[in-house]
Amino acid sequence: MLVKDKSxxxxxxxxxxxxxxxxxxxxxxxxxxxKNPLFITILNGAFIFAADLIRQIDIVSEITFVKFTSYExxxxxxxxxxxxxxxxxxxxxxxxxxxxxxxxxxxxxxxIQELKRFRPASLEVVSLLTKPSAFxxxxxxxxxxxxxxxxxxxxxxxxxxxxxRNLQDIYIVDEH
Numbered sequence: 001m002l003v004k005d006k007s008x009x010x011x012x013x014x015x016x017x018x019x020x021x022x023x024x025x026x027x028x029x030x031x032x033x034x035k036n037p038l039f040i041t042i043l044n045g046a047f048i049f050a051a052d053l054i055r056q057i058d059i060v061s062e063i064t065f066v067k068f069t070s071y072e073x074x075x076x077x078x079x080x081x082x083x084x085x086x087x088x089x090x091x092x093x094x095x096x097x098x099x100x101x102x103x104x105x106x107x108x109x110x111x112i113q114e115l116k117r118f119r120p121a122s123l124e125v126v127s128l129l130t131k132p133s134a135f136x137x138x139x140x141x142x143x144x145x146x147x148x149x150x151x152x153x154x155x156x157x158x159x160x161x162x163x164x165r166n167l168q169d170i171y172i173v174d175e176h
Contacts, residue, residue, distance in 0.1 A: 001171050003154050003164040008171035012146060017128070017156060017170065018052070020145045024126060025056035028096065028143060036060050037094040042111065043067040044165070045100035048157035049128045049145075053098065068107055095120040096143075100157050101129040103150070105137035112139070129153065129170075151175075 001008045028037075036059075041050040043065050054063055095115060102108050108125060115123055126143035134150040154160045155167030164171070 001167070003160050003167075003171070006160060007174040008154055008164075009174050010169055011148075011153060011172035012156075012170040014156070014168040017145070021049070021052050021128075022056060024143050024145060025053050028053075028126065029057045029059050032057075032061070032094060032096070033059055035094045036062070037096050038090060039063040039096050039098055040090075040115075041065045041098040042100070042107075045157045045159065046098050046128070048165070049100055050098045053126070066111070068111060090115060090118045090120045092119065092121045094122045095124070097123070097125045099125060099127040099141075101131070101153070102127045102139060102141055103131040103134045105135045105139040108141075109137040109139050128156070129158075 001010070039050065039054060039061060041047060041063060044067065047065075050063065054061070097108065097111060097115075099108055102125070108127075112123060112125070124142040125140070126145075127141050128145040130141050130144050130147050131150045132147055152160070152173040153170050154164035154173075155170045157165050158170065159165045
């Protein structure tokens with residue numbers, strides 16, 4: 001698979017992604033039954049994951065969106081910029097952040113710190129992918145779709161310079 005100027009190989013097929021989302025949504029619905037959680041989706045990458053996840057969570061809940069950026073091309077810049085901020089009141093709410101991937105942990109760590117200032121009742125993270133070997137911050141991701149190695153991936157919302165988000169599967173960069 002060619003995305004922009006890089007070759008990628010199939011890594012996680014859509015069927016495996018959907019099966020894991022079904023498991024995650026069931027667990028989240030059990031954990032948050034009767035709590036009316038507020039799901040905060042981190043744009044742009046998590047929008048596809050969030051849509052599939054939230055449609056399977058059969059409890060009363062709300063969803064909103066924020067946008068931060070810390071990537072340029074295939075590298076984390078190490079700097080987190082807020083583009084679209086928090087609109088909803090999170091005070092004493094059970095908040096679940098929906099992220100596509102946690103790799104360095106810098107972005108999610110900064111978002112968590114920002115949200116804690118508003119004193120939510122609880123704050124957890126669900127991420128489709130994590131790269132524990134790339135963590136530069138000590139972050140706790142309660143709900144993990146897949147732990148992966150520290151390689152660049154695209155598809156299912158994840159992009160390479162804006163390209164590849166629309167792919168139904170997840171692909172890993174071909175380093176050869």
